[in-house]
Amino acid sequence: MSGALLTDLYQLTMLQAYLEEEMHGTAVFELFVRKLPAGRNFLVAAGLEQALDYLENLSFRDEELAWLREQGGFSKRLIDYLGDFRFRGSVHAMAEGTVFFADEPILRVTAPLPEAQLVESRLLNIIHFQTVIASKAARMVLVAPDALLVDFGMRRAHGSEAALLAARAAYLVGFGGTATVEAGRRFGIPLFGTMAHSYVQAHDSERAAFEAFLRAWPKRSTLLVDTYDTEAGVAKAIDLAPRLGREGISLGAVRLDSGDLAVHARRVRGMLDRAGLREVTIFASGSLDEKRIAALLAEGAPLDGFGIGTALDTSSDVPALDAVYKMQSYAGVARRKRSEGKATWPGIKQVCRSLAPDGTIASDVIQLEGEPVVGQALLELQMRDGRRTTPAPLLSQLRADHARALRALPPGLRGLPRPRRAYRCEISPKLRELAQEVDKATP
């Protein structure tokens, strides 16, 4: 769906002017989130892999250049430049799965001005979305660390790419898998899914539907039991189990999708246990989010897994973050936007994280690149001269690393409510000084 013209028009109009002015000096842009929304105590960086892919492969096809020519207004110089375009800059970034906070750059691009400018729109589009989803999904993982969490959100994700990348971002932060087949194929994410209500409805009876399905999928399948009446559905499943069991067909789980899930789960657990089906698990779905899951588990609902759709794939309470990509330096001079309420920290920056003796995050300092590093410097070189410096990490490795990152969260940030004391990162004195100098110098 993308292509090089997936960008804002102003990138092209600015480029045309930059080329006229021969402004090819080195620019440094940083991508960061201006503030944490209510409802997020921390954020999780995600999407770097797709961002690096984009930068490595960005080029203009002949038909795109021809279309630009037809529009009139774009100069031959611009179109020739775009025809030869390859991104040849450097990228520093936090590893995917890193926990971060407001104002901390998560990605930095260093390149000749037109190159660094052109990539703004799509870089934000890629990294913003996966960061939104990873940050939402991490809250779900924190409230249900022992449950199987599965992404069910494709149908209400915002288009195809959102569906695929939401599955990826959720898996990165600890989801067990997704229902979206193409996400399984493309990213190696485990797939889950069995039947819809329509399957039951298409049969003359629910019992016939269950039996036919278990015969077609004899190994530990899940039956959806609430099409007509949850407990009556479970009774039919229990009734079928011994007979089919003798043929080597096993029931793996039942899925509840409506009504009071805690009440149904308790009744269903009791029914299954009394029937000797202790190994059959109970999976819940239907308008779930982290608050609902936390409430169900707090009530002691015997639920083993959750399918989460809309709230995950659209991050429905916070569908967007205040993510921006700002020029911090051009031609060796630090720059700063001073617009009311939107001022940024100037200069090329680094984020240093110190851990407490128990391994949790003690403090973050945003400082100028080149200041002494205390703790870990979070922005690492990822791309030089337009090429990745290391092979793409495996998603499974990123997932393991993220699990450690979540364990390093200070306890006050692990819950769903806003912490009494929001996490504040420090600004180094040298960075404050630079901001004052830049303000004095800018007309």
Added chain:
Amino acid sequence: MSGALLTDLYQLTMLQAYLEEEMHGTAVFELFVRKLPAGRNFLVAAGLEQALDYLENLSFRDEELAWLREQGGFSKRLIDYLGDFRFRGSVHAMAEGTVFFADEPILRVTAPLPEAQLVESRLLNIIHFQTVIASKAARMVLVAPDALLVDFGMRRAHGSEAALLAARAAYLVGFGGTATVEAGRRFGIPLFGTMAHSYVQAHDSERAAFEAFLRAWPKRSTLLVDTYDTEAGVAKAIDLAPRLGREGISLGAVRLDSGDLAVHARRVRGMLDRAGLREVTIFASGSLDEKRIAALLAEGAPLDGFGIGTALDTSSDVPALDAVYKMQSYAGVARRKRSEGKATWPGIKQVCRSLAPDGTIASDVIQLEGEPVVGQALLELQMRDGRRTTPAPLLSQLRADHARALRALPPGLRGLPRPRRAYRCEISPKLRELAQEVDKATP
């Protein structure tokens, strides 16, 4: 980004069972929204064009089939079936841009059960998203019917497809254009955009930036004036205007992006007018949505246009609708899901709309297909035997039709607040009877 495996796993597991059971009877599924969220007084159907494209072109590539084979578990019968798959069903749907309400089917698929089932996930993914955006954008058009509205949301849209289709859905309901270049190329949507703050920052002075930009784009360009101080920026633009005007270079507009937009707009309008630049328009952007725009216009802020980003492209207050695709009939027998709180109206349905003498919507009736039509039947045949029945309409034609549809909104539904009396569509007595019969018949 899509491909035939952009679907939920359960579609494939169900298909495997349907093939084993030789269940190829005709199924009818309807796509509808279960209820209107707070914050939406009506919805606007959108995405049909992309849905029909999907159905016409759906097929499995060799590498997708090979991957399914590798997974184990999928039967040869299923994989052979998918290898030959083409959608050969019929589609009835409301025209894009049609206003609709809860429970009204906006699209109906009639096809052999496996075909109608397989397409569920992606059909919802396509139609849900554009309907979300069109319904949001229509609210913006209603509050600012005389202003130029431009989609600025690509960077925070949920991925590439969301960015492109948000631009399309917004244009469909009356936006003037988009900043997303590829949406302009693909859908013929007018493009807007000039400069970012980085352009100003990259220059040694704001004045130098303005002059260079106007020389590169001499015809009615827009200058972004708030990088450092809005009124000081406008003063520089005013200062440059006469000199550049003598060279045939004209200023078209100034863009405000921060601070109190109403206050700045009044000051800036005064400055421009006193300088004799009455034809220079003022364009606003920055965290805008329909409420903010309505408030600015109610205050009398002299703003001629608005660039709307995040709130539009993510429909941030309502990022998802309760859109579903439900089996209503199989093998000639009406079906109904009865799950608690999620029961549906069974059978094959039509929506009939009657207009009042002044041309506004008087009533909608949801009835069974075949009942006498009073007023206009909104669901029309769009596809037969897997092929469109008519050529794809032009987006510009759909846009004109939608403008008429908005004018037909009852006055009570045109405002932003919830109307005192929500619009209720009627259910025909025959449909109510059928629901009772189906409940009696289902075990």
